[in-house]
Amino acid sequence: MNKTFGVIGGDRRQAELARLLAEEGRTVWTSGVAGCPDLPAQAAAADVVILPLPLCREDGILNSETEDLPTSALFRRFSPGQLLLAGQVRPAQQIEAENCGLTLVDYFQREELTVANAAATAESALQIAMEHLDRTLLGMECLVLGFGRIGKLLAYRLHGLGAHVTVTARKPADLAWIRAYGWQALETGRLDGALCDFGAVFNTVPSPVLGHLLLAQLPKGCLCVELASVQGIDLAAAEELGLPHVWARSLPGRMVPAAAAVAIRDAVDYILKERGDPV
Template sequence: MMETVLVIGGDRRLSFLAEELTGYFGKVVLCVETEDRGGRSSVNKHINIEACDADSVAEIMRQADIIVGPVPFSRDGVHIFSQGKEKVRIEEFCKGLREKQILFGGNLPAKVISEAEKKGVFCRDFLRMEEVEQENALTTAEGAVAEAIGLSVNNIHSGKSMVLGYGKCGKAIAGLLKEWGIDTTIAARSETALAQAGEEGYHTVLMKDMSDVISDMLFIFNTVPARVLKEEEISVLKEDAVIIDIASAPGGTDFAACERAGIKAVLSLGIPGRYSPKTSAEILLRAILEEREKMVEL
C-alpha cells in the first residue's frame, strides 16, 4: 500500500509501531518524542521513517492518508498525549484533518470524533476493538504484576492478593495471579460478576463489604475508575501492603490517605507502552492492517 501514514504523540510503543508500518505503507512520518524507562530520550533513527515536530505537523497532516494517534489519545483533554516534551493541541490537530483520512487512536475524545466526522474522516478506536482490548488487557496484567513486585518488600507468593473490578483487565490480572497459584480475592459491585469469579475459583466479596477482608491482603490491584479505595479501607491495610491502581486518572484510590498511612500506592497508567512497547505495537499494527483491509473491500 502506497499511502502515507502519520504517527503522532504517544510513547515507545508508537515508535515501534512506526517502524513496523514501514513494511506495509509507502511513507511513514513520526511526530513523537519518547523516553525509555530510564528517562533517556529515545530518538528513532530508522532511515525509512521521516520525522516532524509539533510546529510542522499541520503540513504533514495534509499529506497523510492514515493518522495513528496514541493510547490514550489524550490525558488532559487539551493535548494529544505524548511522553516527550513536545505537545500537539487537539484543537490544532482537528483543523488539519481532511476528507477520507482514517484516524486511529485509543479512547478517542468525543470532540475529536465529532470534528473528524464533520470532515468525512473515518475514526477507528483501538479500545473499541475486541481483539485489541483482550490483548491489551493481557499486557497490562503482566506490567501491573511486575510493578507490584518491584514496589513490594515481599515475595508475591508470600501473601494474599485482591483485584478490584472484574472487567477485561481485572480478569487478566486475576488470571495471571491464579496461574502463579496466588490466593486471590475478587471485589466487585456486581453480584453477577462475583458469581462468575466464584465459578472461576476465586474468593469473592462485594465491594461494599471489602473492609472485612482487605486487611489480609498484601497486593491490591484496582481497575475501577471510581473512588473505591477510601480511607476506611486503607486504614486497615498491613503496613507493607502495596496498591497498583490502573484505572483512568485520577484512579480509584485515595492516595493522600495512603501517604498518611505509609502505604505504598501508585497510579500506573500506560503500562503496555512502558513494559512491552514492541509487543503492544504489534497488537496495534494487526488492528490497523485488518481495518485497512476491511475498508479496501468496501
C-alpha cells in the same frame, strides 16, 4: 496503490509502531514521536494517520511527549479524504473531527486490541508489584478490585504464581464466575472489615473504591497498585497512612511498547481490510 501512513504523537509504542510498519515495507512518516524523525507536513498528509492511545493526555491536548498541541489545531491539518485512527477518543474530539469533515475511527473499541492491551497491562502490573515488594507473590493474599478484562487476566496470572486471590465485583453473575474460577469473591461495595490480610491490592476500577477509612484497615506494608486512569484507590490517603503505593498508568506503552505496537498494527490492518483498503 499502497497506503502511506503518518504516526503522530504518543509514547514508546507509537515509536515501535512506526518502526514495525517501516520494517514491513510501508511508507511511514512520523511527527511528535520521541526518537523518530519529525516530519509534520508529510505525516499530516498521509493516507492513514495513526494517532495515540489515548488520543488526549488531558482535555483537548494531543497525547505527545514532544509538544503541547490542541486537537482542534491538529485536526485542521488533515483533509476529508484521509482516514484518522486513534485510541480512547473522547466525545469532544469526535465532534471536532466531524466538524472538520474528517473520518475518525477509535481503534480501541476493537475487542482484539482491548484484550491484548489488558493482557499486557496484567503482565506489567505483576512486574511493577514484584519490583516494589520485598516478598514473593507465592502464598500472598492478593486483592483485585474489579472483574473486567484486566481484573480477570490479572487474577488468573496471580493465581498461576501461587498467590491467594480475592476479586471484587458488583454484579452477582461476576461474583459467581469469580467463585467458579476458585477465587474468593467480595462485593465491591462491601469491603468494610474484609481487608485485614492482604499483602497487595490491585485496582482496575476507574471510580472511588478504597478511601481513607478502608485503606486504614489494610496491613502496614500492603502494596497498593493503581491501574485505572481515574484513581479508585485514594493514593493521597495511602501516602498519609504510610502504605506503599504506585499509580501504574499506561503500562503497555511504558513496559512492553513493542508488544503494544503489534496489537495496534493488527487492529489497524483489520480496520483497513474491513473497509476494503489494501494493507
